[in-house]
Amino acid sequence: MAQTRLEKRFADLKAEGRGGLVTFTTAGDPDPQTAQAILDGLPAAGADVIELGMPFSDPMADGPAIQLASRRALNSGMTLRKTLEMVRTFRLKDQDTPIILMGYFNPIYIYGVGAFLKDAKEAGVDGFIVVDLPPEHDDEFCIPALDAGLHFIRLTTPTTDSARIGKVLENTSGFVYYVSILGITGTGAASEAELQKAIDHLKSHTDLPVAVGFGIRTPDHAARVSRAADAAVVGSAIIDRLAAQLDDNGKAKPGLAQDVLEFVGTLAQAVRTQ
Template sequence: MATRIDDRFAALAAEGRAALVTFVMAGDPDPETSLDIVKALLAAGADVIEVGMPFTDPMADGPAIQAAGLRALKAGMTLKKTLKLVTDFRAGDNETPIVLMGYYNPIYVYGVDRFLADATAAGVDGLIVVDLPPEEDQELCIPARDAGLNFIRLATPTTNDRRLPKVLENTSGFVYYVSLTGITGAALADYAGVSEAVRRIKGHTGLPIAVGFGVKNAENAAEIARNADGVVVGSALVDALKASLGPANEATDRSVEAVASLVSSIAAGVRGARKAAASARSGGAFSWLTRLWA
C-alpha cells in the first residue's frame, strides 16, 4: 500500500520537480515553539518533514544538530513527546509526509512494538535510523515495514555497487544519499560527484533519491535539484533557529520566522532548478538566473 511519502514523491515527479525535505529537531528550543516551526515549514515550501528524535549521543551529527538535541533534552523533550508533536501536527495536516530521524537507542528503550504502534497512531510515515545497518533489519526495519512505515536507508560516497543491493534490500519511501563523507553541517557537496552518484544509485533502484549534507542555501539546493528527486536541508535550518534564540537559548519572536524564511528561499531554488536547466538548454539561462538571484 502506498504511503504519504510514496504519494508525495509521485505527485512531484508528475510536476517535474524535486522535493524539498526539511529537518528540524523535535523540542528545539522548547516543545511549543518546535511544533510552531514544524507547522510553518509546510507554508514555507517543505514537501517532506524530517523530525529529529533528541538523543544524547548523536554520532553522525555535527555540532549544530548535537546542540539542538541537547537544547531539546534540556527543555524536557522525550520520544513520547516527539510522537505527541506529530499527533498535534496531524490535527491540522493529514497529507504532508513526516519522517522521524535519529538513533536506535531511544526506540529500543521505548520498546520496538510499542514505538511502532504509537508512531503509526501518531501519523508517522517513515523512519531514518542511522545506526542500524542492513544486517540488523530484523531489529526495526522489517517490523516497521510490516507496520506500514517506510524505512529509509542512507547511502554514502563509500557505498559501492557491491554494497548497494544489501543497503537497498528493505529500503522504501526514498533513498537518502549523503553527499559527502563526514558529519552533518560539513562542507558543501561536490555537485558533479553527486550527479554521478544519483545516476549510479538509480541503476539499482526505482526509489526516489534525496540528497543531503552540505545544503545551506537556495543555490546549493538548486544545483542538487537538477538531478536528484529530493533535496534535504537540516543543519542550515538548525543554525538559523539558533541565531534567533535569546541569551539563555530561549525562543524569541523571531524564531519561527527565521526558519520559515530560509525554507522559503531554499524552496524557491528547488522549484526553479529544472526550469533553469530547461531555459539553459534553450538559451535563456541568463535572464532566468537574473530573476532568481536578484
C-alpha cells in the first residue's frame, strides 16, 4: 500500500535524523478568518504535523487554555462542518502536511460517523485523536476510520502499564501520542530520564513513531523532547500566545496570526538545530 501523508512525514523525519514538531490549534479560535490564517501559515513556520482541535463545549481532558479556545471558537460560530471546510481550504495550498483532527466523540456522533468520515477524507484529513473513546469502543469510530483509510492515534500515559498497553495499541495507527504527565493539558513536565524510560517502554511494544505532548512550553523544552521522541507536541503554549494577543473584548489584535506563527517558528528552529 502507498504511504499515507502521515507515514511519509515520519519517514522523512527519520531520514533527516531529527524529531518533528507537532502543533495544536483550535479550529475557529479566536475567529474563523484568523484561525484559517494561522492554519495556512503553520507549514512555512515549521510545523511538521498539524493537530486541529474540533471545538467542543465540554473538553474535559483539556486545561484552561484549550477550554477557553474551544469557547472562543464556538462563540465565533465554528462547527464541525466548518472545521472540515478549514481543512479543505488548507489543502488548496498544501497537499503534503498531515492534519490530525483532535477532540471528542459527541460532535462526530451527532454529525453521523459514516458521513463524517466521508467528508473528512474528502476534505483532506489524515487521521483522528478522539480522547474519550477507549479501545473497548473501537467499533464505534476507530475501526470505521481505519477501514476508511484514515489513521486513529491513541493516547498513552505514565499509568498505561504493560498489561494494558497491548489493548491500547491494538488498533492504533500513524503514531502513538504519549501524555508525559498526569493531569490535564498545559501543566507540569516530566524529567528527561522519566521521558526516555517511557519512550523506550513504548518502543518495545510498537514500531510506530512516538510523539510526546502535554507540558511543552518553550523552544528548549521542545528540542529536548524531540531528541528523545519522534516528535514533540506543543498546544497550550501556542494557545496562550494567541490569547495574549486578544483585546479586552476577546477579539484578535492586528498581527495576532503573525505573532503566533513567529512563536511556532522559534519552536521549529529549536527542534531543527539541536
